Amino acid sequence: xxxxxxxxxxxxxxxxxxxxxxxxxxxxxxxxxxxxxxxxxxxxxxxxxxxxxxxxxxxxxxxxxxxxxxxxxxxxxxxxxxxxxxxxxxxxxxxxxxxxxxxxxxxxxxxxxxxxxxxxxxxxxxxxxxxxxxxxxxxxxxxxxxxxxxxxxxxxxxxxxxxxxxxxxxxxxxxxxxxxxxxxxxxxxxxxxxxxxxxxxxxxxxxxxxxxxxxxxxxxxxxxxxxxxxxxxxxxxxxxxxxxxxxxxxxxxxxxxxxxxxxxxxxxxxxxxxxxxxxxxxxxxxxxxxxxxxxxxxxxxxxxxxxxxxxxxxxxxxxxxxxxxxxxxxxxxxxxxxxxxxxxxxxxxxxxxxxxxxxxxxxxxxxxxxxxxxxxxxxxxxxxxxxxxxxxxxxxxxxxxxxxxxxxxxxxxxxxxxxxxxxxxxxxxxxxxxxxxxxxxxxxxxxxxxxxxxxxxxxxxxxxxxxxxxxxxxxxxxxxxxxxxxxxxxxxxxxxxxxxxxxxxxxxxxxxxxxxxxxxxxxxxxxxxxxxxxxxxxxxxxxxxxxxxxxxxxxxxxxxxxxxxxxxxxxxxxxxxxxxxxxxxxxxxxxxxxxxxxxxxxxxxxxxxxxxxxxxxxxxxxxxxxxxxxxxxxxxxxxxxxxxxxxxxxxxxxxxxxxxxxxxxxxxxxxxxxxxxxxxxxxxxxxxxxxxxxxxxxxxxxxxxxxxxxxxxxxxxxxxxxxxxxxxxxxxxxxxxxxxxxxxxxxxxxxxxxxxxxxxxxxxxxxxxxxxxxxxxxxxxxxxxxxxxxxxxxxxxxxxxxxxxxxxxxxxxxxxxxxxxxxxxxxxxxxxxxxxxxxxx
Numbered sequence: 001x002x003x004x005x006x007x008x009x010x011x012x013x014x015x016x017x018x019x020x021x022x023x024x025x026x027x028x029x030x031x032x033x034x035x036x037x038x039x040x041x042x043x044x045x046x047x048x049x050x051x052x053x054x055x056x057x058x059x060x061x062x063x064x065x066x067x068x069x070x071x072x073x074x075x076x077x078x079x080x081x082x083x084x085x086x087x088x089x090x091x092x093x094x095x096x097x098x099x100x101x102x103x104x105x106x107x108x109x110x111x112x113x114x115x116x117x118x119x120x121x122x123x124x125x126x127x128x129x130x131x132x133x134x135x136x137x138x139x140x141x142x143x144x145x146x147x148x149x150x151x152x153x154x155x156x157x158x159x160x161x162x163x164x165x166x167x168x169x170x171x172x173x174x175x176x177x178x179x180x181x182x183x184x185x186x187x188x189x190x191x192x193x194x195x196x197x198x199x200x201x202x203x204x205x206x207x208x209x210x211x212x213x214x215x216x217x218x219x220x221x222x223x224x225x226x227x228x229x230x231x232x233x234x235x236x237x238x239x240x241x242x243x244x245x246x247x248x249x250x251x252x253x254x255x256x257x258x259x260x261x262x263x264x265x266x267x268x269x270x271x272x273x274x275x276x277x278x279x280x281x282x283x284x285x286x287x288x289x290x291x292x293x294x295x296x297x298x299x300x301x302x303x304x305x306x307x308x309x310x311x312x313x314x315x316x317x318x319x320x321x322x323x324x325x326x327x328x329x330x331x332x333x334x335x336x337x338x339x340x341x342x343x344x345x346x347x348x349x350x351x352x353x354x355x356x357x358x359x360x361x362x363x364x365x366x367x368x369x370x371x372x373x374x375x376x377x378x379x380x381x382x383x384x385x386x387x388x389x390x391x392x393x394x395x396x397x398x399x400x401x402x403x404x405x406x407x408x409x410x411x412x413x414x415x416x417x418x419x420x421x422x423x424x425x426x427x428x429x430x431x432x433x434x435x436x437x438x439x440x441x442x443x444x445x446x447x448x449x450x451x452x453x454x455x456x457x458x459x460x461x462x463x464x465x466x467x468x469x470x471x472x473x474x475x476x477x478x479x480x481x482x483x484x485x486x487x488x489x490x491x492x493x494x495x496x497x498x499x500x501x502x503x504x505x506x507x508x509x510x511x512x513x514x515x516x517x518x519x520x521x522x523x524x525x526x527x528x529x530x531x532x533x534x535x536x537x538x539x540x541x542x543x544x545x546x547x548x549x550x551x552x553x554x555x556x557x558x559x560x561x562x563x564x565x566x567x568x569x570x571x572x573x574x575x576x577x578x579x580x581x582x583x584x585x586x587x588x589x590x591x592x593x594x595x596x597x598x599x600x601x602x603x604x605x606x607x608x609x610x611x612x613x614x615x616x617x618x619x620x621x622x623x624x625x626x627x628x629x630x631x632x633x634x635x636x637x638x639x640x641x642x643x644x645x646x647x648x649x650x651x652x653x654x655x656x657x658x659x660x661x662x663x664x665x666x667x668x669x670x671x672x673x674x675x676x677x678x679x680x681x682x683x684x685x686x687x688x689x690x691x692x693x694x695x696x697x698x699x700x701x702x703x704x705x706x707x708x709x710x711x712x713x714x715x716x717x718x719x720x721x722x723x724x725x726x727x728x729x730x731x732x733x734x735x736x737x738x739x740x741x742x743x744x745x746x747x748x749x750x751x752x753x754x755x756x757x758x759x760x761x762x763x764x765x766x767x768x769x770x771x772x773x774x775x776x777x778x779x780x781x782x783x784x785x786x787x788x789x790x791x792x793x794x795x796x797x798x799x800x801x802x803x804x805x806x807x808x809x810x811x812x813x814x815x816x817x818x819x820x821x822x823x824x825x826x827x828x829x830x831x832x833x834x835x836x837x838x839x840x841x
Contacts, residue, residue, distance in 0.1 A: 029100075030081070031119040034089035039082050042072055042118060045105065046079025049114065053079045056107070064104035064113075064350055071101055072118060081116070089120045090157040097159050104350075111351060111368065113401070124162040124215025128154040130223040131280050135209075137191070137227045140325040141199040148178065149191040150330065152280040154211035154221055161214035170208040175227070177209065188281070191225065199229040230325030233271040237263040237319040239331040246333065250307040251340045254300075258290070259333060261297035263319035271323025279330055281316040290335075292317060299333060307339040308374040341379040341428025347371050347436040350401075357443045358412040366392065366440060367404040371424040379428035386422055392440075394422075412442040413479040446484040446538025450476040452546040459514065459530075462553045463522040471505065474512045474546060476534040484538035487512075492531035492545065505530055505550070514548065522554040523595050556600040556649025562657050564591035572658040577639075579663045583629045587616065590623035592645040592655060600649035608656070609642040616641060616661075625659075634688075637663045637695070 057076040073084040093099035105114040156164040167189040169177035180188040205227040265272040291302040313335040320328040351368040373380040391408035459472030478485040535543035565573040594601040605623040639661040646654040
């Protein structure tokens with residue numbers, strides 16, 4: 001069947017605009033028949049609202065979802081409102097005459113709400129039907145003319161003219177049909193006896209009753225009435241009244257007694273025994289919710305009552321006796337349900353902005369929701385609220401609609417998300433409450449600059465490091481997130497020692513890890529400062545700076561260097577000592593230097609091996625060699641001391657020196673031609689006599705050589721007097737009997753100019769310092785060229801000089817400037833005071 005859609009009514013759109021975010025109230029009504037096919041046209045919402053179709057699509061118009069099925073939808077291409085699901089008016093509204101489908105249309109940007117009502121018009125799609133195909137009646141043959149027999153009524157779910165309109169009985173000789181109106185809510189077919197029955201003539205009558213509706217075309221339903229003629233039972237039960245009215249609370253539990261019916265029958269025996277039951281006129285819902293006791297007539301609650309679904313019930317009860325040909329009697333029980341507060345408010349979220357920027361202005365709409373209660377009266381009045389501790393508030397200016405607005409300034413760094421509990425309470429007694437949770441995420445903006453974890457950093461790196469090794473790591477924190485917290489590290493473009501800082505260090509732009517770009521030498525660079533810059537990736541970017549103090553940590557990479565006495569041959573130095581030296585005689589001071597610092601430059605002196613172990617001792621800290629006892633005649637004339645100078649670094653480094661001490665008689669100096677005493681660990685008594693003889697021979701030979709050398713030297717001096725004496729050439733040869741003994745220089749080693757020897761101020765040290773010019777020493781060894789000739793009492797420090805060969809007459813110091821062995825700058829961290837040296841001695 002093809003239906004033509006008629007829009008019956010359209011209400012003018014009335015809009016109250018308060019602000020760009022306020023809701024716009026409007027109501028439009030359409031009317032369509034039921035059972036339209038899917039996609040059928042309902043109306044053009046774009047034209048009726050006065051919007052352009054593109055504008056509707058851009059603003060995201062949609063039908064707000066509800067608890068029921070979505071029967072209509074919007075075509076965003078043309079703005080038509082179309083049927084989205086099959087609409088059955090009888091299923092949707094039941095017996096309600098005005099069947100209206102309410103819709104909420106929502107438009108975004110700004111948010112506007114339209115209310116649309118679609119009236120569902122009934123069509124004649126249902127024919128009247130009887131509950132049974134046959135109705136059986138037993139009528140006594142003594143039934144009087146005019147006796148009425150109520151038949152089961154037909155049911156037509158359609159309404160209006162399409163519903164049941166009339167009954168018709170096919171022609172017969174005994175019965176007619178009378179239609180009885182039931183309180184204006186329906187028709188009841190009643191079979192009326194027109195003439196007396198005669199069971200002996202006709203024992204069973206078959207009648208046909210037709211129920212017709214008023215639709216076009218007319219639809220009908222039939223039922224066959226079979227009348228069996230019985231005899232004798234001529235009294236039917238009688239109710240005291242035909243209609244009973246009772247009230248019942250909605251909260252009444254199953255088993256609650258509603259009413260007790262009491263019908264009477266004047267007959268006796270089985271003909272007067274009455275049973276109660278629901279008649280066919282009672283609806284299905286009545287049978288589900290109530291029950292009647294067939295013996296006592298008590299009507300009780302069977303199911304669950306719901307005022308919101310059914311506020312009243314009409315129960316039709318029949319009473320029939322047990323006699324043959326019993327005639328049922330009917331009565332109506334009208335039950336009115338009293339509403340109780342049994343439904344909590346229903347909170348439905350209509351729109352939600354799950355992310356809101358932390359700089360959102362006050363009263364920004366975050367969410368839109370509705371709160372409704374199915375109860376009526378005071379039980380249906382709803383109030384909603386949220387916690388006062390939240391930076392939000394509720395606005396309920398519209399009926400049942402609530403807006404969640406910002407009420408305070410948001411700060412994502414303090415609170416990045418809010419879990420909001422909306423609590424809605426009705427006004428019933430006791431009141432019922434519903435809650436709806438929603439989570440609001442606060443999106444970040446770049447409002448925080450990165451900050452370093454410390455105001456100043458100190459990085460320490462050991463010298464002699466590997467190039468590219470990680471030195472240190474700086475860390476900056478940014479409470480923002482995402483790109484606003486993505487940090488980039490860099491070095492400020494500064495210089496150190498006229499060199500860009502990037503030549504010394506580099507930094508990882510992502511992690512802030514600082515790497516060495518060169519191998520550092522503590523002796524050259526002690527420390528320097530690096531300025532680190534960090535910025536985030538926000539728009540606009542924010543930044544900060546920090547200073548990193550880079551300290552070079554000294555390593556024990558320089559061994560001690562013995563600068564006094566200087567070895568003549570390899571690592572062996574030769575000095576003299578008087579044979580008359582007493583105990584406590586200061587023989588010599590060993591001086592060494594170490595270019596390192598701190599513990600790495602703390603030096604200690606030790607005699608590792610000695611010809612006479614009990615003759616000499618050395619100060620561990622100052623390097624001064626003292627006699628423990630007087631030199632005895634039995635002691636060897638050449639004493640060999642193996643001295644080791646060790647620093648306290650880890651691992652420790654050392655330097656060694658072999659010192660040959662020639663014991664010289666107080667009258668003349670004794671020299672030995674023995675080349676080495678390194679194999680002697682001591683003298684045995686068996687060798688004493690042999691040594692004396694050998695020494696005597698050697699002394700005699702040596703004396704002769706000295707006389708010859710003295711004469712040669714005398715001639716050389718005469719030649720030197722004839723020449724000009726340069727300031728850089730010494731006129732005499734020096735021999736020191738001082739704290740340091742006689743200092744000798746090798747051919748290839750020069751005492752460094754940065755060496756400074758510090759002597760103690762004790763009387764013992766000063767009393768043994770003296771110098772002399774000796775031609776004997778010149779003939780035996782190399783001579784020392786000095787800047788000037790000084791007296792023995794005034795020369796307290798080692799002179800810078802060069803070593804010449806025996807056949808060299810005049811040596812210029814400039815010739816040896818390139819042959820100087822470089823010694824690193826000594827460190828003065830471990831100088832002992834005069835008092836400390838006195839205690840050590």
